[in-house]
Amino acid sequence: MKGLFLAVLLAHGVFAQVVPSYKDLKYPPLPQVKVPEPTSFTLSNGMRVFLLEDHELPLIRGLALIHTGNLFDPPDKKGLSEFTAEVLRSGGTKAKTGDQIDEELENMAASVEAGMDETSASMSFSALKENGDTVLRVFKDVMTSPEFRQDKLDLAITQTRSAIARRNDDANAIPERELMRIIYGPTTPYGWQVEYEDLNHIHRDDVVKFYQRYYFPKNIMLAVYGDFKIAEMKEKLEKTFADWTVQQPDVPKFPEVTAKPAPGIYLAEKPDVTQTFFAMGELGGTLRDKDYAALQVAANILGQGFTSRLLSQIRTKLGYAYDISASWSANWDHPGTFRIEGSTKSQSTTETLEAARVELDKMRSAEVTPRELDEAKQGVLNSFVFNFDSPAKTLNRVMRYEYYGYPKDFLFQYQKAIAAVTRADVLRVAKERFLPENLAIVAVGNPKEFGKPLSALGKVNVLDLTIPEPKSETGPAPKSDPAAAERGRGMLKRAQQAMGGADKLAGVKDMTESAEMTMSPAAGGMKRKQQSRWAAPSFFRQEQVLPFGTVTAYSDGKTGWLSFPTVRPMDPAVLKQAQGEIFRVPVTLILSDRDASRTVSAAGPKSVEISTADGQSVRVEFDDATGLPIRQFYKEAAMGEVKETFSDWREVDGIKLPFKILMEQNEQKVGEVAISEIKLNTGIKPEELSKKPEPAKK
């Protein structure tokens, strides 16, 4: 047997040097760490400042913490704080637009950024030393005199709308998000998420108010580090911020966590993945927790790093997962979570979850081995020095401790606490805090491919990931006001008269419209021909000639399909658009007072609001002189508010209809429809409209 071992060595040509085993290596003591001491003081306007010199590179960097957070979002304007931070930077200052600031900063290879977290907002800058003064001035201007220009708020809202539409695309991101909603409660600031509806409620005023309430000197801590002299930087900051003296009452406490355990098994179906992504967890604790060190050690042994039990068992031994981990993620000021997360091929979903549960139970039923405890503690203690390997880490820590009211030596207390953790402690905290009966388990995957059904673990609750459409698309409809309803009907009646009479309008059973649509350059500049056909009550077909072929869309009002490049069902957003088109067919829209399923109400002296119970709604504005509808406004989840302006009225079979429609979105022109021909009552049958086009020849 010895011989075999030698053969291996020989094969590698190793004769000369024999190295000792790693067990024989001696480690010299680690040199004393020089922990730099930041200088801290308060500016005359009340802003706390921390400074640290670091002359290694010709850079100056800064980070400000503002005492606010997305926990302060109003329930009907979720996301407001994030929009504030984003538009604070992108919306420019009184003197310069955001785009001008972009250029100015990038010409210096510098950056100024703003962000928003749960319990803090941040602003940061980074500059080459010789631009330090200029960049600091930009940073100050952005912080103290933001303009929140409307176009950038619109951009941010458009971007968020797209992000919401995409939030279920990446299965990997879903389990943690859903688990947080379940653990903290979906209607609490800790658990809720931004919806389309919120975007309809957020206006520039709200953003300005949020900014004014929280961004004031006494509410801000600023750390600056880099290649400067403390005394000079102190003077510079004092001077730079001297004229910013706004005051506000103290910021209230963040809302309490009111979570109650919500154990259960939750499944979100996603047919397009080969893996199941999962997260299980329950409410955890804060960094102040007396057992924080022991909990950290316990969670590390269970599931941190390559040597943890979960990884050894589920990745190394079973080969079920590439990635699986457990974490005790404590927060500074409110309970965090205890979580086990990972992914596995669909077939082994249930087995992996079971195996993870078994490992969790083991942590609670027997002490960890002396070796496990020792290695977990050594890992933390031996890598402790990495807490001090950059001035930025030190500075950031000092500032966070003060921000959250922690003792200055907290890190060293933690080091001591880790060293003192015993096997009995680990077992005790695992029993007390890793509670299987409280675990919520979220799995996102394709249950058709699961080997063992998930129900083997217990009752399965299906999670609905459908993204809610805005409840009301044009704000609260004043349904309860009979006088407004009466006035609304009056305006409709006058319009019916102006268009050729109610009876004539009611006689229209189908309509064919040929048009050319021109998108404005800002929206892509595309030109296309289109034909739309409608047959009562709600059959609709549209053919658009695009550069790459003709796209046909069809809807019967409830379902629909699109033809490009093969026929497939409309996704919900497109179907919603099609339903909107049907709802707004001019001849029936103007007769809405005759349709019991529609609510009609005056929205102003010259405008009327028409809506349905299933969420369609439009506001129509009338021309005072003629009584004809001249504009209409409606909202779409995908596009925001759309405004259409009608002109070029012509008569078709005695009915007046507009031949030109100007489309605007968020105050910007997006396109124009020039109608070349409208035909009424040509006898269209619904079957003609629903006929699917022949597939294109390959």
Place this chain on the structure above:
Amino acid sequence: MRVCLLALLPGLLCAQSLQEFEKKVTEFTLPNGMRFLIIERHEAPVVSFHTYANVGSVDDPSGESGIAHMFEHMAFKGTPTIGSKNWPKEKAALAAIEVVYDKLDQEKNKGFRSDPKKIAELEAQVKDAIATADSFVEENEYDRIVESNGGVGMNAGTGEDSTNYFYSFPVNRIELWFYLESERFLHPVFREFYKERDVVREERRMRVESSPQGKLVEALLATAIEAHPYRVMPGGWASDIDNFRANEAELFYKKYYTAGNITIGIAGDVNPVEAKRMAEKYFGRIPKGPLPPMVRTVEPKQEGAKRVAVESPAQPFIAIAYKRPSQYSPDDAALDVLSEILSGGRTGLIYKDLVRDKKIALAAASQDTFPSGKYPALFLFYVVPSTGHSLEENEKALYAIIEHVKKDKVDEATIARVRIKLRAALIRKLDSNSGLASELCDYSANFGDWRKLFTQLQEYDKVTADDVQRVAKTYLIENTRTVAYTQAPAEGAAK
């Protein structure tokens, strides 16, 4: 040459800064050909280590796509002395697996004549043999030693052109790193190979199969590149992974992990004399071997634009790629500058047009070379449309920008901005041990000299608006374009 521009920036960026930096760097090559770069940075008592192996998925043999990545995983499995409860017995048990596995493969190789019953029997035998070998394994001992000694950031990555291994230790563990790192490349043991194969297969499911972007990129590469190994992602194809054999990984290791094919970077609170002594002691044991072959296949010329659609219920994405030469082309610097002009920061042309002004995209960017750079590759554009805006609309807007940079020269201010940004980006790379170790390795291994990291800036300074226009006109042409996009599954498609 461009004195006025250099004057805008501090000393560190001029030639003299390189001289300044040079004092911190010690470079040596062992007799076996292994190259070392030691970067002194005494800010804190910690050290980062980076091993750059000049081998990647381009070297995967046919039918074994992903084997370079598979070996990377095996490099964490230990050695005869690390990770075994009883090495002689384990060694025999590992050999026994291969004997039955050979029989299994022989039976399978009979193709349609193979006997399913016999296959099942042999599969059961393989399973038993694996169980026997596993009984001798001291689980994850290699990782355990690193983690319990305070190692942080331990990981590895396999790319098309290289495989990188890295982590950091407190300074008093330097010798432990020399021991561990030399041992794993001196005599790796392919233990738990077949289980790790499942893990690697899982990794592919996570990164590619369950990710809409992953699927799109896979289709883009396989369409745009016809012959060169860049056409396959480093993870390899699922069926190749499922059939990996330990002896294949071992052959691969022997061929490509020769001393002369490895560069090591060590940055931090390190004494270069001590480091050299330990390098000789530990890595000097690795025999000098022949340098592995370069990739032979040259991508043929693309004759016309290509398009590929990937079915995905996710919201749409589009990737547009053009053929470009390798990083050794004289046009490389101009292509870097072009990419920065198109998509750097908030002043990049694509961002400004598609995202900021037209609001038709959630994100849009370019990458100067994709998937990697040693061989002719792709100049890539990637667009995520905003809700309500089509791929077609975005594609058209992107082409308009490309036509614009081909038709009109960019102004001098834009070029100047890009130069400064590239310089500042370099400075910002210099403030971490791990960044330094990896960057210097990378430049040394790719260009023969780590100094290229600095001297490259002079190449950027020489790039003119004419050059940018010229490379745009030369490479961003329809004939070598490939477009990959997602589309919703057709009605009635299999669920």
